[in-house]
Amino acid sequence: xxxxxxxxxxxxxxxxxxxxxxxxxxxxxxxxxxxxxxxxxxxxxxxxxxxxxxxxxxxxxxxxxxxxxxxxxxxxxxxxxxxxxxxxxxxxxxxxxxxxxxxxxxxxxxxxxxxxxxxxxxxxxxxxxxxxxxxxxxxxxxxxxxxxxxxxxxxxxxxxxxxxxxxxxxxxxxxxxxxxxxxxxxxxxxxxxxxxxxxxxxxxxxxxxxxxxxxxxxxxxxxxxxxxxxxxxxxxxxxxxxxxxxxxxxxxxxxxx
Numbered sequence: 676x677x678x679x680x681x682x683x684x685x686x687x688x689x690x691x692x693x694x695x696x697x698x699x700x701x702x703x704x705x706x707x708x709x710x711x712x713x714x715x716x717x718x719x720x721x722x723x724x725x726x727x728x729x730x731x732x733x734x735x736x737x738x739x740x741x742x743x744x745x746x747x748x749x750x751x752x753x754x755x756x757x758x759x760x761x762x763x764x765x766x767x768x769x770x771x772x773x774x775x776x777x778x779x780x781x782x783x784x785x786x787x788x789x790x791x792x793x794x795x796x797x798x799x800x801x802x803x804x805x806x807x808x809x810x811x812x813x814x815x816x817x818x819x820x821x822x823x824x825x826x827x828x829x830x831x832x833x834x835x836x837x838x839x840x841x842x843x844x845x846x847x848x849x850x851x852x853x854x855x856x857x858x859x860x861x862x863x864x865x866x867x868x869x870x871x872x873x874x875x876x877x878x879x880x881x882x883x884x885x886x887x888x889x890x891x892x893x894x895x896x897x898x899x900x901x902x903x904x905x906x907x908x909x910x911x912x913x914x915x916x917x918x919x920x921x922x923x924x925x926x927x928x929x930x931x932x
Contacts, residue, residue, distance in 0.1 A: 677740050677750045677776060679764055681757040681783015682706070685869035687714040689789070694781045702748035705736055710755035710894075712869070733763075737770045744776045757785040760809065761837055787835045789867035790896045793874050798833045800902050802909035806832040812839035812846045828853025833900035840865075840895040843883040850899060855879050860903035865895040876903065 678697045683689035690698070698704065699718050706716065708727035716725060724743075728736050736752075743750045758764045758780060771778050787809060791798060798807045808827045811818065820826075827834060828850050839846050840863070851857065857880030865873040877885040879899060886892070901907075912918045919925040 677744070677752055677771060677778040678781060679752045679754065679758050679762075679767075679778060680781045681785075682711045682715055682753050682755055683784040684756055684786040684789030684867050685712055685872075686789075687712050689784050689868055690715060691781065691783060694783060697781055698751050698753065700749060701751040703739065703743040703750040704753055705731075705739055705750065706753035707755050711753055715753070733766060733770075737767060737774075740767075740771065740776060741774055744774075754783070755786070756789075757783040760785050760787075761811070786867050786896060787837075790835070790862075790864035790898060793864050793867050793872055794862060794876075794898075794903070796898070796902065797905065798835075798902055800905060800908035801911055803901050803905075803907070804831070804833040806830065808832050808834045809837070810834065811837045812842045812849070814838065814842055824849040825853040828855050828899075831855075831900075833902050834898070836897040836899070839897050840886060841892045843886055843897075846897065847879060847882050850879050855899065859899060860901055862898040862903050863889075863891060863895050864898065865889070865891050867896065 680694045680697055681691070682694070695718065698715065699720060701719060701723060703724045704716065704719055705726040705728050708729035719725065726739050740750050752767065754762045754764065759782070768778060799805050808830070810822065810824060810827055812824055824846060831854065836846065857878060859879045861877050861879050861882055863875045863877065863882065863886055873889060873891070875885050875889060882897065913920070917925045917927055
């Protein structure tokens with residue numbers, strides 16, 4: 676059996692309880708060494724085989740899974756954040772399907788959640804933005820034209836950009852072409868939830884300069900939108916005293932605080 680497990684955004688104690696249990700029970704662990712916190716490996720059992728997938732190809736990773744399965748061993752494939760976001764897991768699962776090897780998935784805390792926590796941020800503020808676009812700037816991996824940063828920017832929603840910290844000149848041009856202003860609030864969150872975490876509030880127009888000033892070229896998320904400054908938003912109706920829910924009746928004429 677292969678378990679795809681989300682390791683969380685960085686801090687070792689942000690793996691889920693289920694993920695920690697699966698990791699402690701594994702006979703084989705294949706972890707994304709370039710991004711997963713190595714402290715998580717301290718909890719594996721004695722004799723566990725550990726592979727660093729940063730030095731492996733897809734074929735080598737799946738071969739290690741197949742070898743473990745042939746020996747009746749349990750494998751944890753440990754991915755950074757949540758495996759469903761830029762985790763390159765589908766291609767692994769398809770090969771396991773072809774080989775008849777069973778697998779399941781254990782979700783993890785994504786780094787975009789860690790970035791929000793680092794800034795005490797709410798991505799969905801009433802009257803400001805009710806949508807979050809998770810995407811990336813086109814680099815060596817192409818992005819469909821209909822999903823370009825410029826196309827998404829036209830919606831004015833909150834944007835979270837992965838894998839883009841080294842492409843900020845291109846990103847800025849695309850954001851501006853899509854409709855964001857130069858003074859639109861933005862933030863750079865470097866290594867969210869790690870001990871070396873950095874947060875920098877800036878604007879779309881100063882993204883590149885802010886990153887250069889702080890020596891950030893990778894392992895950072897870019898956040899864009901007015902929610903970054905959360906200066907003006909509408910009160911949520913959910914907890915408004917006049918709003919009726921399935922759990923309480925609203926009372927007309929009651930002023931909220």
